[in-house]
Amino acid sequence: LLTDFGLRDPYVGIMKGAMLRRAPALTLVDLSHEVAAQDLSEAAFWLARSHAWFAPGTVHLVVVDPGVGTERRALAVCARGHYFVAPDNGVLEGVLARPYEARQLDETALELNVQSRTFHGRDIFGPAAALLASSSLPFARVGPVCDPLERRRLPSAEWQGETLVATVVSVDRFGNLITNAERSQLDSSDLCVELAGRSLPMVATYAELAPGECGALLGSFDTVEVACREGNASAMLGVGRGSEVRFKRVASPS
């Protein structure tokens, strides 16, 4: 489950109640409910980076839904051996590797009882995901095949000459700056990192940094993170989400 509902209000719990009502034996796992309100790109990033750690066949329910109450479609998608249930608003962009199959949820076929125009997590997405996860509903019967999907552009890092220009896409609890520079975009050349007017080293582990020192390293999601050993890089550098990070090739002494 990935939503922007927050944990203070009872919305996540009510959605779970509506799910367990249809499928009492479900195992429910919270990925995060603290996505910034209506922030599709943060949700899309984490979904793309997270889903593969779950067992194949897992149903991933994503409700970040600024268009609730409008005509935006409700989708179920089968891709990469996983299922995804979400609004058609681009939040699935990072997982739509071809071949995939997308279907539009059919409220009648699903016997949904849609009682609100504001809480489709409870009334549509949650129950559909529950039925799908419980195997009581084959994927082919959630509704008609549909295509294409609304796309947002997930920002991606790009090489410009000798510089890989990336963006901070998330700042975690520890103050680590998580960028969209991917492992596959790095080559074997030595790089230095520039952000906020500073130059930082690239290291292999936190332990190569002195306590309080900042550096960049390949993080646990195959993207580069800027971290501060025993400290908070975001606070230390005064850098947050959306900031630019530049990786520059260093001329090797030869």
Add this chain to the structure above:
Amino acid sequence: LLTDFGLRDPYVGIMKGAMLRRAPALTLVDLSHEVAAQDLSEAAFWLARSHAWFAPGTVHLVVVDPGVGTERRALAVCARGHYFVAPDNGVLEGVLARPYEARQLDETALELNVQSRTFHGRDIFGPAAALLASSSLPFARVGPVCDPLERRRLPSAEWQGETLVATVVSVDRFGNLITNAERSQLDSSDLCVELAGRSLPMVATYAELAPGECGALLGSFDTVEVACREGNASAMLGVGRGSEVRFKRVASPS
């Protein structure tokens, strides 16, 4: 589970441990643990609005308990096809539709081992709810029938002439102002909404509002909410919990 324990401290987890110890196969769902500390009326409101979304027969455990350590009774109640376990302090007021049956938890019959005067979620309410939910304890054996119960007055909206006077009972993460004006109190007449010295429109969905515009609509719990499309109504209007909201009949042009 609905408590004011918060998620930072280990109290919820310890209560769950004590529950699973008695009934290992339980499915536990968190409704919210972030009710304002000792705020009985917010807890009562959400319990009343939430419980029906869970499967019939669900046991709802509510521990908001400012009187812990005093002589207040511990209750189990069967009402509306659900069970409720909570202190006798009015938090169940919103679910006590007649006919209901209330029983006072009997520590001896339940074989509870009450080790503290401050954490009855762990020592009394949690274990009792676990036993009840696991079907190892019939409701009739939790303790003797008791009556009446402590009541708080849940504030309700009231018509005064041509105006329905309501209160903001909760502000959610998105800044929506959730009022106690119920669907059943509205008739077919056109209404305009006044709060904080402003007049707002009544709309059917968020989509009828311009981005950044505030309006009132029937929310997902059959009460009226004041929302701001793509924004935060609470911040925008400078209005919080306890504020008055007035719904006025508009003379229809004829």
Add this chain to the structure above:
Amino acid sequence: LLTDFGLRDPYVGIMKGAMLRRAPALTLVDLSHEVAAQDLSEAAFWLARSHAWFAPGTVHLVVVDPGVGTERRALAVCARGHYFVAPDNGVLEGVLARPYEARQLDETALELNVQSRTFHGRDIFGPAAALLASSSLPFARVGPVCDPLERRRLPSAEWQGETLVATVVSVDRFGNLITNAERSQLDSSDLCVELAGRSLPMVATYAELAPGECGALLGSFDTVEVACREGNASAMLGVGRGSEVRFKRVASPS
């Protein structure tokens, strides 16, 4: 599960995905994920005070791991009828009552696929705990016996003449100041409590305090807490974690 991952980021959810992938039938309980970042002594305190409320044989997974990426060992420990999986950094100190058996996790024997140097909750500790909890891996096969362990000193309260000198080890959501003065360190003598330049009474329950009054009482974890009836002791007294609390014997009138 006890970590410092926080609930805003998807780290806890991803770790759970990796666990359920190995052992789909697990019951997972969150103790807390909001331990102060990298705060080993708070985690050690709560683990020591919490584990006994869970069923015997429970696997307790603790990931507070400032040394991730260094050579610190990964441990599984059997002690007091429970299992503990954690880094070898002292976080288990409070549960290591002899006799205990400690083993170093063997990544090869566990068929772990360690993909990061920064997220061993997902790659090592979580999967090992899942295998152990699912009974598919006997404790004796997690890796070789090892000894001794890294120790931190959990601060303990000490009698100095007629005064028991204690420390505030945690401040909970309600503002209660939880100290390390244990029930077993108190005798039958009358005590008064001094902190922040004030003298407070020792009471048996909250109800002995007037609304708004602060006092000390034996809390629900067999240590003394300083609480304020219907208020927040931490805010009221201006006292936080690490503060000293002195319990002084009062000369009884004879």
